[in-house]
Amino acid sequence: MNKRLLFLLILATFVIYFASPAKAQRHHTSANIKPSAQIVMDVYEYDFVDVQPQFPGGNSEMIRFINNERRYPAEAYHNGVEGRVLCSFIVNTDGSISHIAVLRGVEESLNREAVRIISEMPHWHAGKLDNENVPVYCILPIAFRK
Template sequence: MSRQSFLTILSLLGTLWLLAQCQPKNLDSTSTFDRPVYLVVDDSPTFPGGMSKLGEYIGKNLRYPETARKAGQEGKVFVTFIVSEQGRIEKAEILKGLGSELDAEAIRLIENMPAWTPAKQGGQVVACRYNLPINFSIHGSR
């Protein structure tokens, strides 16, 4: 390999490394140039009325699947979703599930939530990824 080729490759690798270092570390992988989706923000998105109202919403709207109840299936389903700049819930997905019925119920519950107060970063309203555990407990359900 010639000296010039070596220097060109070294320069290219240095440029790529520098670009990688400039990428914000607090952005979700679904971010685009036009629409960043943050993982860490100055002000987190909030459910209308706060965490206590979120608990009430889950308590009132969770429908424990009968076959899962009869099978004694319990635990937490971890759901991730994006709270948009307008507070809408988008792209709800299971991070860690308990089975198709409980997972589907957790997604249904999340997708039917009212709009949240969106996140803020640097004083600007932004889209933000949010993770939420949904607890399925037979003794705590109707």
């Protein structure tokens, strides 16, 4: 009985390990963005490109923008809900932002506010690879503290 259980445990471990997507993947292909249409585009990781995309004015301006735009949802504020919403998005070749998603949320109203803040951002300076603008996958935390 114990040998069979051990065998199943080892087998399950191998299946999970080899079925997982590679963590070191540098070049992404996203598909099924819209349920009604399949769109395929090449998206690069932030660290893989020659020039990373940048918020106009740099990180200090981005922090200023986030602090000015952030509207703490009233119910979350009164209930003492705090935390950091981790969002992902793509900076496109023209600097526009698309495909905003919450990777790790806190509470629904805070998650929506983080997505709203990112969607209101001005066009970024696009990322470059081999001196050409390329879409780049970015991750940004938005903190909510009372």
